Every structure is written in structure tokens, then in C-alpha cells.
Amino acid sequence: RKYLSAKLKNQAVTIDSNIKVIKHYIKLAKKRGVMINVDLERIKIKQHRSHRTNLSLQEVERMKEYYFSKFIKPTHKMVLGYFLFNCMTGLRINDLLKLKREQLNDDYFYFWNQKSKKQQILMTNETCRKILAEDSSLFIKPPSAKHINEVIKEIALFLGIKKHLVCHVARHTFATNYLRKGGKVEDLQILLGHSDIKTTMIYVHIVESEAINTMRLLD
Template sequence: MNWNRYIKDYQSYLRIERGLSKNTIENYSFDIERLCLFLETNQIEISPVKIKEDTVQEFIYAVSKEVNPRSQARIISGLKSFFSYLVFEDYRNDNPLELIETPKTGRKLPDTLSIQEIDRLIAAIDLSSNEGERNRAMLETLYGCGLRVSELVTLKISDLFFEEGFVKITGKGNKERFVPIGEHTQKFIELYQDTVRVHQVIKKGNEDTLFLNRRGNQLTRAMIFTIIKDLAVKIGLHKNISPHTLRHSFATHLLENGADLRSIQLMLGHESITTTEIYVHLDRSFLKEVMQTFHPRK
């Protein structure tokens, strides 16, 4: 069974015709590779052109024992897209996932950190090393500007407009936006630049990249995840956090302090206000406080 050729053609389609980012394409491909692994493990030799609904259903059932409904829904969606492509290209006549139902996931609200928890997380950084100054600047930037992790690792020095109080961010689909940056965050970026980065040997092609690893290369997203996870363990924080948590906390704290959704939407780079509404949930205690403060019948 030769899946590789079909997967490569599909990846080219996603990149060229749909204009998706490398990260998104990798996520789509991961779902297909997971199906391939299932077929190999169970010694089922069948091509993507011949595979039937019952075989895919067996795979979905096996996956459901390992992942939560949200991840399961994502896998089904990814595979539906792949087989729809095969139908579109006349490799198949039908989509074997057409009748497979996506599990209901509800609205998933990510963990949010309080201001005190963010302060503790940053205070736990070991500043005795060069990486410490860099990590503090990175976390302050993630939270101070509400960036995606992919936006942080690709941030350029030439995108910093400190005198104007903005940074230029290249987000999903290579769309650019300007995000305000406060003096507090600027201070730690400049400290990192002046005390650490200025002394680094920088690999060719990374001269304009702001945050670098010890070898002078651009940091990976996985490295940022590891740094934050390790800090959470260090302070005994029992929340499932990631770089995304700091972005979510940025938006939530803005909303709690009176910012309007439209402004938050622009800063986060969301195309739809609906996405922002899901992002910036308000916990019940805050809603209760708003009711007691502002309602005439409190």
C-alpha cells in the first residue's frame, strides 16, 4: 500500500492551493500517518483509494480509547479533508468518513493563569544563566502582547517599533498586524538584547531573529513548551499550561479590566469575533462580581 505518494500530493495541495501554513499541514498529515500506523500494526494492507468505511470506523474506535473527544473530532475532520481531496482528484468515488459522526465536544475553555500565577512563573526563572534573561523576555512578550508561540519564535528585531509602542506580528496566513507593547515588556526585551544576544555567535540567516538558542539559531516551538512546562512544575502549578495559556490569560485579563472584544480581536489577530468570544471566557466569580458591582438590583 503506497500512501506516501497520495500524502505528498495532498500536502502540495494544502500548501499551494489552500495556502495553509507549514504547522497546519503537519497537523493534517499527522492524522493520516496515525491511520497508516494503525493499518500497519493490524497488518491491513490497503491503499487510500480502496479503504472502506468499516476499516476507518475500526481506527476511530481504537483512537477513541486513547484521546479525548476534542482530539477525536480533530482526527475525523483531518481525515475527512484528506479523502475529500482524493474524491476531488478522482482517485475515489466516495469519502469513507462521510457517515462517521464527529463526537460532541462542547466549548473547551483553556486554563487561565491569574496575574499572581504569571508573576510566580516568571519569578521562578533562573536568571544566573544567559537562557534565564532570554526566557524572562520571552514569557513577558507572550503575556504582554498575547502572541501565538509561532509568532514569538519568528519575531524579528526589525519588527520592534518601541518608540511608537508597537510590534509588527506576522500571524496565520502571513497576515500582519500591529500589537501594542508596554514599557514593562520592552524593558526585558532590551535587557536580553543588551546583555545576552549582543554577545552571541549568530548562525547565518538568523541575524534578524530576536530570540535565539545557544547555537544562534531560531528557537523551536517545542522548546518554548518545555520551558513553560518546567517552570510550572518548579512552582507546583497544577494546571495544564502551555504558551497558549499566556495568550489566553492576556485576553482574559484585558476583558476583565474593561477592554472591548473588538480591540482584543484586533490584538489577537482573529478573523472572526466569534473566535475571540470563545477565547476570552469570563469565569463565574468574575461575572458575579460584575453583577454585584453594576446591577441596580444587587
Template sequence: MRSTFKVLFFLKRDKKKKDGSVPVYCRITIDGKEARFGMKKDIDPKLWNVKEGKATGKSAESSSINILLDKTKAGIHKIYRDIQERENVVSAEKVKNTFLGIDSKQYLLLKTFDEQVAEKFDLIGKRIVKSTYYRYYYLRIRLSEFLVEKYHLADIPLREINYQFIHDFEMYLLIVRGNKQSTIAQYLILLKKILELAHKNELIFRNPFINYVIEDKKSERGYLTQIEVEVLMNWKFTKRLERTRDVFIFCCFTGLSFIDVFNLTGEKINLSIDGDYWIVGKRKKTNMDYFIPMMEIPKKILEKYKSQTFENGKLLPVKCNRVINDHLKEISKICGIKKHLTFHISRHTFATLTMSKGVSLESVSTMLGHRDIQTTKIYAKMTTERVGRDMAIFAESLAETEKKFVVNL
């Protein structure tokens, strides 16, 4: 059932001034209930049209008052529609208070964002890793730049964030910043989380992302083939690049992420009851346990550096991520590997090689320390090697059947 809604202007004649002028008032009526407030404007009652609720004539005074009344009426109508859309229940008093700014806090986007970023900083090392914090940090920078460029504002009220704002921000990231769609999607997902939390905390009455579709063009997960891994293993490098190559190959056969191999110490190498060595620990990113049996190649790499001493008891010569990626760029060029080689590709390579050789999805998920097996499925690439092997097994099982098949020429 639709509510009745009216906005009228009238004169408060019982508050006549000494000069004969009378104050103009506004009356909002919704479902028979009224709310009134003064317009802080006086007028000669002779210039007032009671029936139309506005000033008459074309004098400067009449024109000025009518412009004010038109703007006020338009503003009240907008507030009424906004409240009705987000809350369904709307009252004259609530519309009046919102219009006048009474008892309503002005929750701002960046101010709210800063509170969340500060909270994320306190969670580093407890629930999140530093890279997660920096995603929020850089999104905050992009939002600030967007507000200045698009709206010439230092901040914006949360209640003014709508579908169009989100769309404009996405276009800003795409056209002005030149970000890839996958990066844009990451930014929008984080912004959506912030606004969902604001909605849950009743800072806003409607989540503007409710009908917004975030397009996420998944980038292909790069990995090395077994032949490319063998090329890297057997190439003669300078000592500087050789160390990086060894750490990279170690992770191609263990699946450890950069931060986990960076922090690898002897405490995480365990001897099982059947005499095999395992790497056992918790992933820094997800805090999930991982259990990785050591194959001969990573064993040989650890043996190679056994006599050397590294900071904090670490087992391998792991440089910072930026330096390693710079080294890998050199290495790929030297070896003629035409792929954008980064350290994380070693982890992708481990996942792809293990599954191409028949290791189950569940086992790979445990070794990678994934919280959700759906994450592991991203790495489940059906290589031609695996398809060929599986079909060879299938063909072998049909060998007797094939012999029975006779082609009539």
C-alpha cells in the same frame, strides 16, 4: 416512481459446445432495458430448469453452478441498490459494467489521501503552516494502522467508505489509540474534508459523512491569572529558565504565538506618530495582520536582551517549542503553579487578561491576528474580576436610586 429490476439466468443455446454443453448467461433488466453477460460457465442443458433459471438436481456440478448464480445475483442486487442510493438514476448497462469492473477506476482511500498530503506539503509557507501539514500526515498514519488492524488491508476503495467505517475508525482512535475526543474530532474533520473533496471531484457519488455527527468536546483553554503572572515575573530562576520565563511573560503581554515571537526582529517594532512602540506583522498561521501596542513589561524585556546577539537578527532568546515547554514544566513546579503550563497559555493569558480589563473583543481579535472574531470569543472568559468590576460600575450608577430605597421593618 420505482424502477422495475430483474436478474435472470439463461442458456445461450445457439453457442452449443462440441460436448453438448451450453454457456450460462446472466440478463439484467431495468425498466424494460436489458444488459447481458456470460458467466464463463457451461452446463448440460438436461440439468437446467428454464422456469427457475438454475440447475436442477443435487450433483456436484449443479451445486457448484447454483452457488455461483446465487452469489452473482446477490452482488448485482447490492450494486443496484448502491447506485440507486447515490445517483437516483440507474441503468442495466451501468449495473453490469460496475459488476464486471468495466470502465470504472478503483479510487483508493490512502492513495487519494497521499495526493492531498503531497499538495499540503507544497503549500507550507504559502497557505498553511507546517503544523497543519503534520495533522494530515499523522491522520494518514492512523488510517493505515486502522485498515491493517480492522480489515487486514493495505488500502480500501473510496466507494467502500461508509457510515460504519467512520464509526469503527472513531472507536479505534478512542479505544485502541486512547485519543481524547478533541483529538478524535480533529482527525475526523480532516477525513471529512478529504472525502468532501473526493465527492466534489466525482471520485465517489455520495459523501459518507453526510449524516455523521462529529462530537467535539471542547477542552478548557488554560490561562494564568494576574497573580500567577506576577509570581512568574518576580521569581528568581537560573539563567536557563529565566530566559524562557522572559519570553513567556513577553507573550503574556503581547499575545504573540510561538512562531511569531520566534521570528520577531527589529523590523516588526514600529514607532507611531504619538511616540509609542507597536509590534506590527503578519501571523505565520493565518497570514492576517496584527497590531500590538507595546506596554512597559515587554519593552523592559526587549531592553534586557538588547545588547545580546541572536540568530538571524531575532530580538529574544527563543528555544524550540519542545525545549520551552520542558522548561515551563519545570517553572510551574518550582513556582507551585498547579496548571499544565505550555507556551500557548501565554497567548490565552493575554486574551483573557485584556478582556477582563475591558479591552473590546474587536481590539483583542486584531491584536491576536484572528481571521474570524468567533475564534476570539473562545478566549472571552468572564473572570470573577471582570464580573466584580462591571457590577461595581453598575452599583455606582444606581447609588442615588439605592438611597431612595427604604426597608420597612
């Protein structure tokens, strides 16, 4: 833990994630008869509340207005299309960039969830269809995740959104806005492809924290 902190300058969450991986491989080694003089019971892993940057409903609307406007910069158009599509579907970026245009012609689309190794189905809602209709280049030759990250930061700056945006923020945005609009956590677990509802509950805690903070309105 000291090495990861002092030498590698890892943050607390990263340190505990790395230790969790190390514990896993030590257990695996012991099962295979490799003697390692380490007491795993003494290695404790702290639980951290994840901070997941997400866009509010109003911020998504601001992005949509820009996307559909006549004034959008050509270099922003395609990237914002991918990002907004993902704010409506919550796909992991690798799954998003594997999609083909012909998969998205109907109200529903199937895709291979690369993390769970299972086929999954999602809906293309009206907003998704409008996003696709606005730019015929979407899902033909997708940009890299790196390029999306670079351009979406430019777009946030241009629109005055003071948040650190990367590809995965779209997935977090989908999840939190789904709950803000009254969606059920059990349904969200299915939509996100989570095997454990504890992972999905992180988004519930985010929305609950926002609700608690509104009590300041009474000050």
C-alpha cells in the same frame, strides 16, 4: 470513531477534529469526481467547550517579580523573558520566535502572521519594553519551542504554580487577562488575528465562568 478511540486512544476533542478533517477531504474528493460511498450527513461532529489553561493576573505578577529579581536562575532568565513577552502580546509561538530584536525598537511592531498569511501590527507596552531591556539576548538567537516548554515547566514548579504550562499558555493568558481587565472581545479578535469571532468567544466563556463561580463567595 471506534477505531480512533479504542485503537489510537484519542480523546473526544481529538476524535472530532480528525473526523472533521476526514469529512473535508471526502467532500473535496466528491467535488473532483471520485465516488465515495459515504453519507456525510450521517457523520455528526460534536461541539466541545475548549479548556484553555491560562495564568491569572496574580500568577503573571509572580513570574514578573521572579524575572526582574536578582535571584532568578540563569537557565530560567531568557525563557521566562520570551514567555512573559508573549503574555503581553498573545502571539502564536511560531510568530513569536520569528521576531527580530530590531523589529521591537518602537512602540509598535509589524510581523507576518503565518496562519492568516497577513501582516499584522501590535504594540510593545511598557512591560514589554522592560522585559526587553532586562535581557539583551532576547530575540537574537531564540530557543526552540521544545526548550521553552521544558524550562517553563521548571519555572512553574519553582514558583509553585500548579498548572501545566507550555508555550501556547502565554497566548491564552494574554487573551483571558485582556478580557479580565475590561478589553472588548471585538478588539481581542483583531489582536489575536482570528478570522472568526467564535474562536475569540471561547475566552469570553472562560472569563464568564470565573465570574459565575464567584457567587460561591455568598455561601
